[in-house]
Amino acid sequence: MSEGAALDVANVSHRFGTRAALSDVSLTVARGAFTALLGPNGAGKTTLFSVITRLYANQDGRVSILGHALDREPSRALARLGVVFQARTLDTDLTVAQNLLYHASLHGMTRRAAKERIATLLARVGLADRRDDKVRTLSGGQSRRIEIARSLIHGPRLLLLDEPTVGLDLESRADIVAIVRALVREEGLSVLWATHIFEEIEAGDAAVVLHRGRIVARGTAGSIAQGTETLEAAFRRLVAEPARQAA
Amino acid sequence: MSNTLAPVPGDRPVAHLGRLDAVGYLICLGGIVRRELLRFFNQKERFFSALVRPLVWLFIFAAGFRNTLGVSIEPPYQTYVLYEVYVVPGLAVMIQLFNGMQSSLSMVYDREVGSMKVLLTSPYPRWLLLLAKLIAGVTVSVVQAYAFLAIAWFWELDIPAIGYVAALPAFIAAGLMLGSIGLLLSSMVKQLENFASVMNFVIFPMFFASSALYPLWRIRESSETLYLICMANPFTHAVQLVRFALYGQFAPLACAVVVGTTLAFFTLAVVAYDPGRGIMARRGGPAGDSA
Numbered sequence: 001m002s003e004g005a006a007l008d009v010a011n012v013s014h015r016f017g018t019r020a021a022l023s024d025v026s027l028t029v030a031r032g033a034f035t036a037l038l039g040p041n042g043a044g045k046t047t048l049f050s051v052i053t054r055l056y057a058n059q060d061g062r063v064s065i066l067g068h069a070l071d072r073e074p075s076r077a078l079a080r081l082g083v084v085f086q087a088r089t090l091d092t093d094l095t096v097a098q099n100l101l102y103h104a105s106l107h108g109m110t111r112r113a114a115k116e117r118i119a120t121l122l123a124r125v126g127l128a129d130r131r132d133d134k135v136r137t138l139s140g141g142q143s144r145r146i147e148i149a150r151s152l153i154h155g156p157r158l159l160l161l162d163e164p165t166v167g168l169d170l171e172s173r174a175d176i177v178a179i180v181r182a183l184v185r186e187e188g189l190s191v192l193w194a195t196h197i198f199e200e201i202e203a204g205d206a207a208v209v210l211h212r213g214r215i216v217a218r219g220t221a222g223s224i225a226q227g228t229e230t231l232e233a234a235f236r237r238l239v240a241e242p243a244r245q246a247a
Numbered sequence: 248m249s250n251t252l253a254p255v256p257g258d259r260p261v262a263h264l265g266r267l268d269a270v271g272y273l274i275c276l277g278g279i280v281r282r283e284l285l286r287f288f289n290q291k292e293r294f295f296s297a298l299v300r301p302l303v304w305l306f307i308f309a310a311g312f313r314n315t316l317g318v319s320i321e322p323p324y325q326t327y328v329l330y331e332v333y334v335v336p337g338l339a340v341m342i343q344l345f346n347g348m349q350s351s352l353s354m355v356y357d358r359e360v361g362s363m364k365v366l367l368t369s370p371y372p373r374w375l376l377l378l379a380k381l382i383a384g385v386t387v388s389v390v391q392a393y394a395f396l397a398i399a400w401f402w403e404l405d406i407p408a409i410g411y412v413a414a415l416p417a418f419i420a421a422g423l424m425l426g427s428i429g430l431l432l433s434s435m436v437k438q439l440e441n442f443a444s445v446m447n448f449v450i451f452p453m454f455f456a457s458s459a460l461y462p463l464w465r466i467r468e469s470s471e472t473l474y475l476i477c478m479a480n481p482f483t484h485a486v487q488l489v490r491f492a493l494y495g496q497f498a499p500l501a502c503a504v505v506v507g508t509t510l511a512f513f514t515l516a517v518v519a520y521d522p523g524r525g526i527m528a529r530r531g532g533p534a535g536d537s538a
Contacts, residue, residue: 053368057521075267078370087361091282093289098282105278106369108271109264117264155264 004067006031006158006190007052012061014047014213021047022213025061029158029206032188034181036201036221039210040239045194046086048210049162052192053083066157079107082156084147086163086194092136096127099135100150107154114153121149125179141172148179158190159183165197173200198232207231211239267370275371276379283383286353297345297391298398301338305399309334321462323494332404336490337459339395343388343422344482348450350384351429355436367520374517377430381513384429385422392418410493417492421485424505427512428481434519457483458490481508 007029014022022044029035039045050056052063054074063070068077090099097118104114122128125145135143144164151159161180165173177200183189193200201207203222208215216238217224224238225231265271287293309331324332357363366376396411432445454460456477463483467474477483484504491498 053364055364055367075370075372078368079265079267081368083364083368085361085364087364089361089365091286091362094282094285098285102278102282103365104265105274105281106366106371107265108267108274108371110266110274113264153264 004031005029005064006033006066007192008062008064009048009052010062010064012048012051012058012063014044014051014056014059020213022051025210025213025215027208027215027218029190029192031157031190032184033206034184034191034193034202035206035208037192037194037208037210038196038198038201038235039194040196043210043239044213045210046162047213049083049085049160049194052160053081054078079154080157082151082154082159084144084151084159084161084164086166088143088147090135090143090146090150093134095132095134096122096138096146097131099146100153103150104153109154117153117155118149121152122146125149126175139172141168141175144168144172144176145179148176152183156189158192160192160194162194163196164193165195165200173197198230198235201231203231209235209238265370272371272375275369275375276382279366279376279379280383280386283350283380284386287387293349294391294394297342297349298395300345301342301395302398304338304341305331305334305402321464323491323496328405331402333462334460335396335399335402335404335406336493337457337486338399339392339418340421340425340482340486340489341454341459342391342395343418343425343485344450344454346384346388346391347422347425347427347429348432348446349429350380350387350426351433351436354380354430354433358433373520377513377516377520381423381426381430384426385419388422388426389415389418392422406493407495409495413495414489414492417489420502420505420509421489424481424485424509424512427509427516430516431512431519434516453480453482456480457486459483459486481505484508 005028007027009025009027012022012025013020025044025048027035027037037045037048047056051058052065052070054070054077058071063077065077066080068080070077091102094102100118100121101111101114104111104117109117118131119128122131125148127142127145127149130138130142130146135146138146148161148164151161159180164180165176168176180191180193184191195201201221203220203225205221207217207219207221207224209217209224217234221231225234228234228237266274313330354363357366367373369376393411396406400406428449432449436445456473457480458477459482463474463477466477481504484498484501487498488501488505491501
């Protein structure tokens with residue numbers, strides 16, 4: 001286990017009945033780094049996220065968040081973690097503020113502290129004027145930005161985002177990417193960003209390629225793309241081959 | 248919306264802002280209850296439809312059977328009572344039965360739309376999160392039960408004033424029991440569509456095989472087996488607990504069964520929602536996303 005990593009996933013395997021969804025997956029997210037988790041649909045990205053967020057029990061291997069082992073200190077580990085799930089998880093019948101206050105209470109924040117923090121975060125994602133609007137009146141991109149604000153309310157140091165830009169138009173996608181990269185740059189937040197959209201990845205980003213539940217490549221996006229023209233071409237080559245363990 | 252983030256005053260790297268102590272537990276509990284109440288008040292039709300069902304039973308069904316089904320003297324009644332008077336406690340607890348199942352339905356819905364994930368990634372223990380859901384459901388069901396009693400009051404039920412106060416803990420206990428049963432059911436139902444059959448196989452048998460609509464001695468006259476089934480039905484005891492409380496009396500056996508059933512079902516629900524041991528893990532956890 002590497003000391004000091006924001007996220008340390010070591011030899012994690014997960015099975016649904018006889019089907020192996022994850023096989024011996026190990027990866028780290030360095031503190032203050034943007035790490036991309038690349039994989040086609042069905043690669044096991046969401047299963048991995050579910051293990052890290054303790055929605056699924058960790059069957060085999062270890063997960064550690066900011067030095068807190070998920071099995072031994074689940075509360076401390078989850079308190080340091082913010083998550084944006086792939087599915088939309090805001091309550092559309094409630095207002096933006098009601099959704100965010102609910103989330104703050106799930107982390108034991110007092111109402112006064114939560115209100116201050118919500119004002120700050122809504123300004124950060126550019127939606128301060130939508131505080132009292134029902135979520136159902138927001139666009140897809142705006143909802144996503146609210147979900148990012150929500151994931152940050154309790155002051156996490158590690159942010160997991162599971163395909164956060166799926167289904168959004170180009171402009172909204174760019175907004176989401178810009179917001180998260182700024183959080184990394186300006187606040188030193190550590191981010192694990194699952195995606196299969198290559199435009200969201202920069203050459204200097206740490207990247208891990210997951211395919212059929214196994215890690216098939218890791219390094220910087222630039223080094224993975226080496227020898228091919230683009231990261232996308234490298235990715236297609238990697239997932240076209242039978243799954244193999246990365247060296 | 249600009250793509251760049253202007254620094255916002257006061258926004259800087261922060262430590263975890265929540266509290267993981269007992270105060271934090273209470274904040275979390277309060278937050279979950281508040282959200283459920285907000286959702287409830289947003290669905291006013293749900294409130295009224297929950298009231299219409301027992302009122303139809305009381306005003307039409309009970310009126311129709313008034314002369315057919317006389318109820319002889321048996322505790323807690325000290326005189327012959329009209330059928331309407333007899334069915335009121337059962338109908339009030341029926342509201343709670345439906346509410347318990349409705350809460351469970353909303354848990355299944357939460358799981359399908361993914362908001363269950365948000366709840367379960369809270370750093371607090373699962374039992375606290377489920378307890379908060381339970382308390383929220385009970386709060387709603389008690390309000391509904393009293394709204395029904397307020398309307399039924401015009402029907403000359405002769406319930407003593409003290410009975411309305413004494414019934415509060417009984418309604419809370421009954422609500423906790425029925426909510427716990429609903430919680431366990433919600434962990435076992437994988438999809439919303441399966442829930443209709445659960446309603447048919449749980450709500451109707453529980454309601455009809457109980458003392459809600461007819462005293463058990465009448466059932467015993469027809470079938471000893473059916474009588475034993477009714478006695479084994481925890482819903483019978485919830486109804487009896489409320490029935491006695493409404494007349495200022497305490498029913499120890501009913502209380503013991505209600506408390507025991509609550510503890511058993513709540514414990515099973517906590518196990519079922521535990522990521523390591525429960526049904527969730529075997530099934531592959533909450534639905535919502537692709538693999």
